[in-house]
Amino acid sequence: MNLQGKRILLGVTGSIAAYKSALLTRLLIKSGAEVQIIMSTSAFDFITPLTLATLSKRPVFSAFADQTTREWTNHVELGLWADLFIVAPLSANTLGKFANGLCDNLLSATYLSARCPVMLAPAMDLDMYQHPSVRENLRKVLSFGNILLDAESGELASGLSGQGRMMEPEHILAQVEKFFRKKKDFQGKKVLITMGPTQEALDPVRFISNHSSGKMGLAIAKSFKERGAEVFLVSGPVSVSINPGDFHFFMVRSADEMYEASKKLHSQMDICVFAAAVADYSPVEIAPEKIKKNDSEMSILLKKNVDIALELGKSKKPGQLHVGFALETESEEIHAKAKLDKKSFDLIVLNSAREEGAGFQHDTNRVKIFDRDGMKIDSGLIPKSEVADLILDEIKKAPVWI
Ligand code: CTP
Secondary structure, three states: OOOOOOEEEEEEOOOHHHHHHHHHHHHHHHOOOEEEEEEOHHHHHOOOHHHHHHHHOOOOEOOOEOOOOOOEOOHHHHHHHOOEEEEEEEOHHHHHHHHHOOOOOHHHHHHHHOOOOEEEEEOOOHHHHHOHHHHHHHHHHHHOOOEEOOOEEEEOOOOOEEEEEOOOHHHHHHHHHHHHHOOOOOOOOEEEEEEOEOOEEEEOOEEEOOOOOOHHHHHHHHHHHHOOOEEEEEEOOOOOOOOHHHOEEEEOOOHHHHHHHHHHHHOOOOEEEEOOEOOOEEEOOOOOOOOOOOOOOOOOOEEEOOOHHHHHHHOOOOOOEEEEEEEEOOOHHHHHHHHHHHOOOOEEEEEEOOOOOOOOOOOEEOEEEEEOOEEEEEOOOEEHHHHHHHHHHHHHHOHHHO
8 A cells, every 4th residue: 555645646548558547547546546537538439437437436537517517627626636647548649738738628737737746658659659749749748847657668559569558557556656655865954055047237237147047956956845855945046936835945146145145054054055057257346327338349357256165165064965066068077076176065966068958948957976986877868857866866875974
């Protein structure tokens, strides 16, 4: 009964593999979960709602309104109710809707409303699954943070053989149980995270900044929160939406403000993650009025900003753990290791500015994590939420805890 008390929405779409949803439902129920099923109408061609309603012990939903009572099926409530949303089987058609924000049935409306994690188990024929448009849609939904339960290989309904079979229900159950086993392994720990860019004012309307979106920092913050930590976010101006109830949130603009806010918190923290892209320099003078374009050339004198990680590294206490980031364009590993030593980091996360789909603004990232002994991990290109989990796993292994 590993899933005792867990609420699972199970979406079933039109695919021959829909018959496997009956077994999946039974396995989830046997493991203790509450299962609410939503079917697309094309799934009716492959399995009856009565079968799934009986196995799930709940009425199956498929339309926005009940045909007899005319009562509205609230997709927002369904989306909020669930701890996990699994779509198995996921047809190419529904994948296309999810990837593009289309919403023409209850299932796709619930997908757009759901705040819980989403697992997708595609089922398609061999060539469909490899089609560039399907690959592109899969890449898109992964970049939204959805979890792929990748199709398995074997004999397909068409008679062809290859990848495309929906993951076997037993394997899906194992993935779901693993997902919920995630321990609260940072319970009781206080974590400071600097994130986002800083803005260094030139005059009342202009500033110097960079392209940092804050996505990586926020993914780390969410992962710490999920794993039980109390998170203190010191963030520069970002466009990502932050749920203020989840964190202690300190909004700053300049490197100086970020330093002051972080310094106040530092001594109480167990872990500090310096994910901010702090501007290295700021204008020596901030013009009191908007600078006019009088001359054909102009120069701005800049002064070095405080290095937040370096300064706080000097007052690091035994048992405190510091994690830094490095974004490099050349001699990446040499520079990253030098920063690890210079700034008293226990771990450094190297982002390559050269990697396609990684770094600033992207939803995916590829990082290498180093400690003093060398490289611990090369993540490959994966969603930032998974990169965050890897970073936390490495933090957990650091000798400072032992
Ligand atoms: N950092 C910081 N304060 C600064 C500059 C950097 O806290 N003023 C932190 C970053 O958050 C990151 C690490 O130091 O964790 C390395 O940042 P990076 O910009 O890669 O390196 P710099 O030290 O600024 O060196 P350079 O720009 O010369 O590569």
